[in-house]
Amino acid sequence: MFEKAVVKMVKESGIFYGAVFIVALITGTVSHFLLAGLAWVGSFRDSHAYLLFFLPILGVLTAYIYQNYGKGADKGNNLIIESIQKEARVPVRMGFFTFIFTILSHLFGASVGREGSAVQIGGVVSNKLGLQLKLNKKNRKLLIHAGISAGFASIFGTPLAGAFFGMEMAYIGKIERNALLACFTAAYVGNFTALIWGTSHSHYHIEELTNITPRFILVFIVASIAFGLAGRLFAYLTHSFKKFYHQALPHFLIRAFVTGAIVVILMLLLQGEKYEGLSLWMIKDAFLGLASVKQALFKLLFTSLSLGAGFQGGEVTPLFDIGSALGSGIATSFQLSPSLFAAIGMICVFGCAANAPLTTIMLGIDLFGAKMLPFYVASAFISYFISGHQGIYTSQLIVRPKSVLLKKHVGYRLSEIPKKGASNEN
Template sequence: RRDLHNFRDSGRLLCLVLIVSVLMGVAAWAFLSSLSFVTHVREGQPALFLLLPVVGVLTVWLYRTYGGRATKGNNLVIESAGTGLLIKARMAILTFTCSVATHLAGGSAGREGTAVQIGGTIASNVSGLAKLKTYDHRDLVLAGISAAFGAVFGTPLAGAFFGMEMCFVGKLEYGVALYCLVASFTGDAVARFLGAHHGVNLITAVPALSIKTLGLSLVAAIIFGWIARLFTALIRTIKQLYARWAGHYIVPILAGSIVLTLLFLFTGARHYAGLSEWMVPAAFAGKTSLIDVASKLILTCLTLGTGFQGGEVTPLFGIGAALGGWLGTLVGLDPTLPAALGMLAVFGSALNVPVTTIMLAIDLFGGVGMHYFVIVVFVSYFITGHHGVYTAQRIMSPKR
C-alpha cells in the first residue's frame, strides 16, 4: 500500500477523482433534469401508466440480453470496489435509460440506485483507462459512489460518508475520506452549477431532551427500524418468488406491471407513482397517514421487486417521513422533527449506513436536533438486523 508521503501517486489519484466527480456531476444533472421532465409529462397524462408493461418487459429483456453482470445493480458496484472487477460502460447507459423510462411510466422508484451505478461505472472505466492497481481502483470507485450520492441529492457531507460506508455493514472506510470528500463536494457543485436544485424542509420545533421525548424517540426508532426491515424483506420475497418461476421469464414482469398499471389507473395508488416528492413536505405539515406509508411501501416493493430500474432512497424518505409525521401528530407534537427523524432513520437502517445518515441530517436540516438524530438512527440501525437493501455488503461488525 502507498505511504502517506507518496504524494505523486496520491496526487494522480486525486486528479482522477476530480475527473470522475465532474463527469458524475454532469451525469447527475442530466439524470435529474430528465426525471423532472418525464415526471412533469406523466403528471399531465395519466394514460402513460399504460406504458408500464412495455417498460417493464423491455427493461427485463434488455438486462437479460445485454446486461450481463449489470443485473446485479448496486451490488456489482460494491463487488467492483472489493475485487477490482471492471464495470462495462453499458451498465450506466442501461440504468440511466431504464430508470427514466420507469419514471415516465410512473413506477414507484427512486434515484440513488441509478446514480450509484452511473458513478461506479464512470469510476471503474476511468480506473481501467488509467490502469490503476486494485487498491487505487477501490478508492476511485468509492469516490465515484460519493460523487453520485452527493450530486443527486445535493448533500455533500452525506455523499462523502456514503462512499466510505455503503459497501459494508458496521464499517467506515477512513482511508478514503479525503477522496470521498473531494468527490462528493465536486459532484454536488457541478450538478448545482448546471442547474440542479433540491427541495428544502425545515424543522420548526425541537423539544428539549427529556425522559418523555427520549422514550417517544426510542419507540419511534424501533418502529422505523421495523418498517425498514419490512421494506427489505418484502422486496427480497418478491424477487425470490420471481426467481422460482419455472415458465418464461417475461411472464412475472408482465403480470407485475399489469397489476401496477391497473392500480395506478383505477385506484388512489396513482398518488404514489414515480418519486412522489410531495410526501416529505406533506409529512412535515403533519398531513400524512398510515395509508400513505403502506401504499408507498407496497407500490415501491412491487416496482423494484419485479425488475424495474430505479433507486430505493427517495421512496424510503417518503415512507419514513410519512410515518414519522403521522406518529408526531398522533402524540400531539410538532410533526417536523418526527417526520425528519422517520425520513432519515428508515433510509439509514434499510441501507445500513448510520454515520451517513447523521451527516445527512446535517446536510438537510443544518445540524438542528442532532441528539435525536444520533439516538434514533443508531437504535433503528440495530433493529433492522443484517439484511439490508444491498445484499453484497460485507458484515464487518455484527449487530448484537
C-alpha cells in the same frame, strides 16, 4: 533512490486525485441531467395518466435489454459493491442503461427512486477510468468509493452524507477510512458541479422544540423502533417479491410483463396513482403534519413491487417518503409537532435499510442542520440495531455484527446469510 520513490509517489497521487476530480465532474454533470429529465417526465406523466398502462411493456423491454445485453448490469448497485470487494468487472453500458431505464420507469409510473442511477454511474465511470489509467488495485478501489460519494452527493445535494456513504456502502460495521479524502473530494466536487449546472434541491425546516417531556421521549423511542422495522420490512418485501417472481414465473419476459401488470392493477384498485415516481409530495405533506402511516405503507408496498419487478431507479427517495410520512403520522397521533419526527423518519428509514448509520447522521446535518444532532444520533442507532441483518444492498459484507446475537453472520454477505437450521460454517 529516496528521491525517485518520492517522485513516484507524488506522480501516483497526482494521477489518482486527478481521476477523482474527473469522476466527480462527470457524475455531477450526469446527476444534473438525470434530475432535469426526471422532473420533465414526472410532469408529463402527471398530465397523461394513460402512460401507466404501458408499464408492463416497459417491463418486458427492460428485461429483454438487460438479459441480452446487460452482462451483469442487472445487479445494479450490488455490482458496484462487488467491484470494491472482489474487483468484479462493471460494464460501461450499465451507466447508459440505468440512466435511460430510470427515466422510462418514471415516465410510465413505476414507484422508484433516483439515487441508484447516480451511484451506478459514479461506479461505472470510476471503474472504467481506474482501468484506463492503470491504477494499482488499492487506488482503483478507493476511486470506486469516491465515485459512489460523487453520485450520492450530487443527486441529493448532500456532500457530507455522500462522503460517508461512499465509505459505508460496501460493508456492515466497517467504514473505509482510507477513502476519506477521496470520498470527501468527490462528494463536494460532484455536488458543486451539479449546482453549477443549475441543479436545485428542496429544503425542509424543523420547528423549534419547546418542551422535552417523558412522554415525548417515549414516543421518540417508539418511532425510532418503527423506523427500523419499516426499513427492514422494505428490504424484506423487495427481495421476497423478486425471489417469488423468479420461482413462480421462470420465463423472464413473461415474468416482466406479469409483474408490471401487477403494479398497474394494484395501483388502480387501491387508487395508488399518486405514488408513481418519486412522490415528493409525501415529504412536503409530512413536514406540515398532513401525511399518515397509511400513506407510508402504501408507498412501501408500491415501491417494493416496482423494484421487485425489475424497474430501474433506486430505493432512497421512496425510503425518504416512507420515513417522513411514518414519522409525521406517529407524531400527529400523539399530538406532537410533526416536523422533527418527519425529518428523523426521513433519514433513519433510509439509513437502516442501507445499513449506513454514520451516513444517516450526516444526512440529517446536510438536510436540516446540526441543531437536532442528538436526535439524529439516537434514532439512527436505535433503528440500525432494530433493523437487523437485512438491507437493500444484498452484496454488503458483514464485518461487525449489529449485536452479539448476530455474531454468527460475520463474514457473510447479506445474500449469503444461512437460513435457520442451516449450517453456519463459512
